[in-house]
Amino acid sequence: MKDETHPGQTKIVCEDITKIFIQKGKQRVHVLDHISLDVKENEFVVILGPGQSGKSTLLRIIAGLETPTEGRVLLDGREVEGPGPDRGLVFQGYMLFAWKTVMGNVEMGPKLRGVPKNERREIAAHYIHLVGLDGFENHYPHQLSGGMKQRVGIARAYANNPQVMLLDEPFGQLDAQTRYFMEKETARIWETEKRTILFVTNNIDEAIYLADRIVTMVGKLPGRMDVVYNVDLPRPREHTDMAFLKLRHEITEASELTL
Amino acid sequence: MVDIANEIQQQVRERKPLTPAAMLKNRWFLYGVSLMFFFVVWDSSARMFASGLPRPHEVVLQLWRMLFDPLAGKSLLGHVWASTQRILIGFTIATLVAVPLGLMMALNRYVNAIVKPLFDLLKPMPPLAWISIAILWFGIGETSKVFIIIIGTFVPCLLDAYNGVRLVEPELYDVVRMLGGNRRDEIVQVCFPAAFPAIFAGLQIALSIAWSCVLAAELVSARSGLGFIIILGMNLSRPAMIVGGMVVIALVSWGMSQLVSVLERFVCPWKREIDSP
């Protein structure tokens, strides 16, 4: 990892996080087991794990939507106590407001924070352009394809100018081609607007293509952290690069993920 | 960003040449055929059964006459308005109380705990069961009829508002909170708009129940309204009058339901394209 890109400033610290859900009927579901993770400023970290390994739960804890049973999350050294606009979350299932247009969805963050109309329209237009949706400002979500919906989700999160972006399998429901295209777009957007990114996926290729650092998780509850890989490949990356394939082979061998 | 053009699903509607095959698939053509068939069957059965069933043109003539010759001091339009007015008053009162109450029940568990048991107790009772007691309480005037309509429309209005909020995807609230919103924003930005379609579905159901209620109330006792026309037709043995009343009820009820649809499309513009065939 070249250190100029990340001058070492630590952005997020997960300190020994354990999560146990108590369901109705007193059933305990142990979902996360002693997760510790540091993310540096402007670093692109991918959490790679199979289904049901607690990836979404970890992201929701960092987002402040769930509280950890043990441990804590620090953002810029301060403990996270609830959700807030300093973190942007992109949901696994899009979660757009069906009753708002693309513009209405993207400007929601600034609107909720009381930014005046003209100003927030400008901000929203900027991010709609960034995700390549010019001309679709007045479309409703049901008029968009899956890939476009997730672009709106990404633009909506960015429009609040969060310091940290949390993406939960954002392209999990897309076909392979659109997915590949969206990965390129994600890399492009990250180059244009540097942010600290935590990106969850179950796809090895997606992880290697995007990440500075890959944190793998072991499946079967409770989810635990496994090997961490530094990805030193130059960008933009090629899926067919020898180094790419070598890393892919290495991760596949070491983890239960095969694809 | 060339790929985006491929991502949008385009809906291009072409004008097709008017071949017999295309005509058979045309919606309006089929509507016409269906209606025509109905009237032909109606007319031929009426001719066979002679007196029991009036022929279509007799019904039209009867309605035409009633437009100008008053019955019990009111022309046909007067009677239409009498029924419509009862529905508008009852329906409006029920909606204004039941919809906010349903929303509050869904949003606040204390309100829910207080209202729900009472509501569950009264819910299964058919509104028409209230007619006799309503007449005892309020006499045979307007109040008892409006009361029946309120009783009948209250249930669907409240239930659909309640369920509309209950069925909102909970992660949408998370979205609002992540973007920096508070509880009030969750309600205004998510709860209400997400519940609107369900509320309107409830209004549509309530409207058709309102017509059943007003009719039943008018059949029991009234000096005006479409139910009165039907009863009068029965007493005078004039089938054309009865069927005429039925036809007018269908038309007015359909018109009101269209009005609610228009209002819905105005309030929920995002649904416009989903609904249209």
Ligand SMILES: Nc1ncnc2c1ncn2[C@@H]1O[C@H](COP(=O)(O)OP(=O)(O)OP(=O)(O)O)[C@@H](O)[C@H]1O
């Ligand atoms: N609120 C909750 N109450 C009880 N159990 C929960 C809750 N949320 C999640 N779980 C459980 O935690 C486990 C892990 O869920 P999570 O969504 O974090 O996994 P995931 O790795 O994101 O899976 P996927 O790849 O399918 O999205 C699941 O078995 C789920 O049943």
Ligand SMILES: [Mg+2]
């Ligand atoms: Mg998940």
